[in-house]
Amino acid sequence: MPDGGPGVSVYLHYPYCKSKCTYCSFTKFLVPADGIQHSRLEDALLTDLEASLSLHVDDLVPAGSDDHSAAQDAIVPPGEPLRRRIHSVYFGGGTPSLARPEMVARVLQRVQDLGMTPSQLEVTLEANPTSVEASKLRAFKAAGINRLSLGVQSLDPDALRFLGRDHSAKEALEAIETALDVFDNVSLDFIWGRPGQTVAAWERELQQVTALGASHLSLYQLTVERGTPLFKQVQKHPQLMPGEDEIADLFEATRHVASLGGYEQYEVSSFYGVESSTFKMFSNGASLDSLLAPKSDELRELERCGLLTVEMDAEGIITAVLLAIAGKDFVLTASDDTSARSIVVMKRGEDKSVELTKHSLMLYSGESGDTVQFAEYIQRNVRLYGIRHSIELSPNAVASFTRREMAESLRSRNPYHVNVLIAGVSPKTGVPELYWIDYISNMCKLNFAAHGYASYFCLSTMDRYWRDDLTVEEAKALMRKCLEELRTRFVGNLPNFFVKVVDANGIHTTEL
Ligand SMILES: C[S@@+](CC[C@H](N)C(=O)[O-])C[C@H]1O[C@@H](n2cnc3c(N)ncnc32)[C@H](O)[C@@H]1O
Numbered sequence: 001m002p003d004g005g006p007g008v009s010v011y012l013h014y015p016y017c018k019s020k021c022t023y024c025s026f027t028k029f030l031v032p033a034d035g036i037q038h039s040r041l042e043d044a045l046l047t048d049l050e051a052s053l054s055l056h057v058d059d060l061v062p063a064g065s066d067d068h069s070a071a072q073d074a075i076v077p078p079g080e081p082l083r084r085r086i087h088s089v090y091f092g093g094g095t096p097s098l099a100r101p102e103m104v105a106r107v108l109q110r111v112q113d114l115g116m117t118p119s120q121l122e123v124t125l126e127a128n129p130t131s132v133e134a135s136k137l138r139a140f141k142a143a144g145i146n147r148l149s150l151g152v153q154s155l156d157p158d159a160l161r162f163l164g165r166d167h168s169a170k171e172a173l174e175a176i177e178t179a180l181d182v183f184d185n186v187s188l189d190f191i192w193g194r195p196g197q198t199v200a201a202w203e204r205e206l207q208q209v210t211a212l213g214a215s216h217l218s219l220y221q222l223t224v225e226r227g228t229p230l231f232k233q234v235q236k237h238p239q240l241m242p243g244e245d246e247i248a249d250l251f252e253a254t255r256h257v258a259s260l261g262g263y264e265q266y267e268v269s270s271f272y273g274v275e276s277s278t279f280k281m282f283s284n285g286a287s288l289d290s291l292l293a294p295k296s297d298e299l300r301e302l303e304r305c306g307l308l309t310v311e312m313d314a315e316g317i318i319t320a321v322l323l324a325i326a327g328k329d330f331v332l333t334a335s336d337d338t339s340a341r342s343i344v345v346m347k348r349g350e351d352k353s354v355e356l357t358k359h360s361l362m363l364y365s366g367e368s369g370d371t372v373q374f375a376e377y378i379q380r381n382v383r384l385y386g387i388r389h390s391i392e393l394s395p396n397a398v399a400s401f402t403r404r405e406m407a408e409s410l411r412s413r414n415p416y417h418v419n420v421l422i423a424g425v426s427p428k429t430g431v432p433e434l435y436w437i438d439y440i441s442n443m444c445k446l447n448f449a450a451h452g453y454a455s456y457f458c459l460s461t462m463d464r465y466w467r468d469d470l471t472v473e474e475a476k477a478l479m480r481k482c483l484e485e486l487r488t489r490f491v492g493n494l495p496n497f498f499v500k501v502v503d504a505n506g507i508h509t510t511e512l
């Protein structure tokens with residue numbers, strides 16, 4: 001039951017599976033020969049739920065309140081009963097679709113009794129795509145499930161056999177069809193990076209997947225987990241698994257085909273369907289174009305972003321100057337070197353940027369403690385991912401991860417007050433990429449960008465002179481124009497800037 005900020009997310013683990021897959025290290029037991037003792041298991045899960053919830057004293061709110069987001073520190077009259085805020089429920093496994101739908105209804109009833117839930121409580125069930133389980137989906141929906149996560153893993157019969165799955169590709173496709181018929185919100189799990197898998201075969205398989213129209217895809221790289229049959233097999237035959245280069249190619253293919261199929265990546269393995277009704281609800285009716293800043297309307301989007309930034313009254317977040325311009329095959333960045341508290345200059349010489357990968361640079365501004373902590377946190381995690389998987393994340397993946405972490409922080413009690421630019425070039429294609437992210441986790445991919453008051457002074461200049469074939473020297477000339485504008489019109493005195501170029505060779509400091 002992880003604490004995701006104000007309120008808890010309830011996770012119930014259903015520990016039985018009909019068979020054990022060769023790669024899986026999750027806690028699971030084979031269904032006993034005499035069947036699952038449903039009532040005993042359900043009683044145990046409910047006891048566990050109550051005990052776990054009772055530990056979450058931090059998330060208590062007055063029972064009388066009808067507002068799920070009621071202030072946590074509201075004064076509670078003595079004797080008033082308290083309930084916990086619960087923002088989602090997830091039945092994971094093992095194979096929770098082996099459970100009785102009555103179990104779901106019992107658990108959700110107890111959640112309502114003990115907790116305070118939003119009107120649209122998200123309730124997810126993981127399911128295996130066998131025909132027996134597909135036949136129960138309507139009953140699960142009636143019991144309160146509104147999101148289904150189907151573990152398909154592959155549509156290739158040989159791969160399903162290798163992975164030890166107990167369903168055929170045909171059965172999986174039928175289960176997906178039923179799931180899409182029953183639920184508005186369906187997520188599909190697939191595993192890539194399988195032995196012998198070619199890029200062309202995976203592209204074909206994934207094209208078939210994206211055409212199905214699920215609202216979400218989880219596309220996991222096959223991980224060789226210690227203690228699994230796959231682990232033993234790979235120990236005996238280390239050449240079985242694809243090498244680093246093949247994995248990098250498969251990952252790029254995953255992102256490319258998912259994107260062409262209408263899916264936007266927001267985490268390393270997670271993609272949402274941008275046309276899905278669930279995403280439209282999530283984005284509050286805003287079109288994808290307005291979220292991702294279409295080139296044709298870039299300045300309007302930038303102005304919208306700039307206004308959002310200035311609305312925040314936080315130390316250093318509006319006076320700091322972060323600028324970036326994407327050119328032909330590079331991104332040029334500039335950040336002022338002034339460390340200020342309110343209107344007082346504390347020191348000069350502060351570099352407000354950090355290298356995330358060889359080809360991705362993050363510029364940051366905001367509350368002084370937050371900026372360094374956030375930048376280090378992102379840097380460490382991106383590096384760790386690189387070391388674990390022996391690949392360099394693309395600027396797009398780095399930006400998606402940063403945005404997600406910002407969104408997570410926003411839901412916590414101590415959100416980071418940090419604005420960010422991520423400048424980079426794709427390590428594979430050398431194409432420059434620039435992302436604007438603000439402290440409330442709006443993200444836009446742009447050709448030029450600014451944070452803080454600087455946006456008022458520099459964006460129109462950038463808009464007027466920017467071209468997609470700018471050379472480094474031309475981009476520097478444009479950056480000089482922007483800084484002249486700032487020095488002439490901005491009341492703050494910002495004498496020095498750190499200027500950097502990110503290109504295919506890495507990140508270099510330069511002079512304007
Ligand atoms: C806990 S499993 C349970 C889902 C369900 N029992 C099933 O098998 O469809 C959740 C997902 O984790 C992914 N997964 C589990 N082990 C994995 C591994 N070793 N490598 C990559 N993905 C894995 C699979 O895609 C799976 O669908």
Ligand code: SF4
Pocket residue numbers: 016017018019020021024025026028093094095128151
């Ligand atoms: S992947 Fe799913 S079905 Fe297979 S063993 Fe793991 S939990 Fe069970």
